[in-house]
Amino acid sequence: MPAVDLSGITKRFGRRVALDDVxxxxxxxxxxxxxxxxxxxxxxxxxxxxGLVHPTRGSVQIEPRCVVxxxxxxxxxxxxxxxxxxxxxxxxxxxxxxxxxxxxVLSRGTRQRIGLExxxxxxxxxxxxxxEPWEGLDPDASRWLSDALLARRRDGCVVLVSSHRIxxxxxxxxxxxxxxxxxxxxxxxxxxxxxxxxxxxALYDAFDRARTGP
Amino acid sequence: MTSSAWRxxxxxxxxxxxxxxxxxxxxxxxxxxxxSGASGADDALGMVxxxxxxxxxxxxxxxxxxxxxxxxxxxxxxxxxxxGAHWLxxxxxxxxxxxxxxxxxxxxRATWPAAFRPAAMAVLVYASTVAWSASVAIxxxxxxxxxxxxxxxxxxxxxxxALRVMFNPDPAGAIEIVRTMKAVIVFxxxxxxxxxxxxxxxxxxxAAAAVAAWTLGAGCIARVDATLRES
Numbered sequence: 001m002p003a004v005d006l007s008g009i010t011k012r013f014g015r016r017v018a019l020d021d022v023x024x025x026x027x028x029x030x031x032x033x034x035x036x037x038x039x040x041x042x043x044x045x046x047x048x049x050x051g052l053v054h055p056t057r058g059s060v061q062i063e064p065r066c067v068v069x070x071x072x073x074x075x076x077x078x079x080x081x082x083x084x085x086x087x088x089x090x091x092x093x094x095x096x097x098x099x100x101x102x103x104x105v106l107s108r109g110t111r112q113r114i115g116l117e118x119x120x121x122x123x124x125x126x127x128x129x130x131x132e133p134w135e136g137l138d139p140d141a142s143r144w145l146s147d148a149l150l151a152r153r154r155d156g157c158v159v160l161v162s163s164h165r166i167x168x169x170x171x172x173x174x175x176x177x178x179x180x181x182x183x184x185x186x187x188x189x190x191x192x193x194x195x196x197x198x199x200x201x202a203l204y205d206a207f208d209r210a211r212t213g214p
Numbered sequence: 215m216t217s218s219a220w221r222x223x224x225x226x227x228x229x230x231x232x233x234x235x236x237x238x239x240x241x242x243x244x245x246x247x248x249x250s251g252a253s254g255a256d257d258a259l260g261m262v263x264x265x266x267x268x269x270x271x272x273x274x275x276x277x278x279x280x281x282x283x284x285x286x287x288x289x290x291x292x293x294x295x296x297x298g299a300h301w302l303x304x305x306x307x308x309x310x311x312x313x314x315x316x317x318x319x320x321x322x323r324a325t326w327p328a329a330f331r332p333a334a335m336a337v338l339v340y341a342s343t344v345a346w347s348a349s350v351a352i353x354x355x356x357x358x359x360x361x362x363x364x365x366x367x368x369x370x371x372x373x374x375x376a377l378r379v380m381f382n383p384d385p386a387g388a389i390e391i392v393r394t395m396k397a398v399i400v401f402x403x404x405x406x407x408x409x410x411x412x413x414x415x416x417x418x419x420x421a422a423a424a425v426a427a428w429t430l431g432a433g434c435i436a437r438v439d440a441t442l443r444e445s
Binding site: 068080085 | 230
């Protein structure tokens with residue numbers, strides 16, 4: 001049984017179709033990238049998977065023993081709560097090392113790092129869903145994130161991550177899915193089969209081919 | 215309700231500094247009433263109720279669409295538990311202040327305080343829940359502002375006086391019960407004029423109205439999508 005199975009997901013906001021009959025299966029111990037232009041429906045898809053948004057049609061099946069963790073970016077952190085208290089609430093194991101200042105006064109990069117540490121903390125998560133996780137991170141933090149994602153995959157987690165940063169995705173993802181206009185491209189791009197040297201360029205080429213068709 | 219959902223909601227929507235200061239000021243006023251001998255601390259209950267209208271109107275949608283509730287909404291916690299945690303975090307300050315006024319009265323006068331009469335407690339729970347439920351749908355302070363506007367409008371058109379005439383604290387027949395509940399639903403403070411003589415039927419129906427209001431608020435929480443909006 002796959003860890004996550006999204007089947008025939010359609011989401012409408014009024015007359016606008018954000019997702020149109022999207023199906024995706026995620027198996028254990030893999031990192032899947034989600035790429036697409038702004039407004040393609042990536043955030044909606046991730047939030048449906050996390051149970052935050054109800055699909056208009058279709059179903060989301062998650063393996064019963066899987067715990068889902070989701071981080072939608074630093075802007076989703078409540079600004080009036082102290083960073084340590086927030087961490088204590090959502091990821092107690094990582095709380096002692098966190099600053100006591102309120103989240104609203106911290107820099108964007110620091111908030112992003114705190115949110116990511118909470119999402120990646122502990123080993124209870126079976127499914128980790130991250131929306132633009134590299135946004136606002138400095139090079140050291142970006143490297144930490146990539147290493148942490150690979151470590152979670154070794155633990156058996158399935159990770160679904162959306163990003164515009166192709167080179168970061170190329171360095172960690174097993175495969176990438178392309179979402180355009182609310183629809184997934186017919187075939188995923190297997191990153192692990194692309195050559196290490198020049199993988200980012202190869203990934204860009206693969207996306208261009210997927211977008212324009214054979 | 216899971217303790218983590220409650221703790222999270224209390225941290226995010228719990229009372230801010232201004233509400234805490236207001237609650238302390240009301241308690242100080244109640245203590246002044248008690249020790250000045252003019253009247254009992256019970257006279258401060260109206261102020262607690264006014265404070266609670268605003269304290270309980272924490273709102274839901276605004277924070278929801280900013281993603282502030284994502285950690286508790288992700289996962290398998292039932293929506294009614296999340297609604298319960300949100301309600302409790304929103305109303306806790308008013309309940310605590312109300313209880314403190316009652317304890318003050320009990321300690322100083324050694325008489326059973328009005329705050330702990332069933333009718334008065336039903337008013338508190340009903341008013342808190344309606345304000346909370348309306349703010350879930352409308353936005354922060356929406357429940358309190360709407361209700362006060364309604365009361366001002368009714369007062370200006372003499373309709374508040376009509377409600378007072380309709381109100382019978384211990385009605386006998388079905389028609390009288392309906393008339394009394396109409397008045398209580400709009401202006402529950404009527405139950406606090408003399409809570410000791412309010413009949414059980416009215417207390418229970420007021421409690422039932424509170425449950426109905428909670429169900430509406432919880433239904434809104436269960437239905438609304440946590441889509442992100444740019445702030």
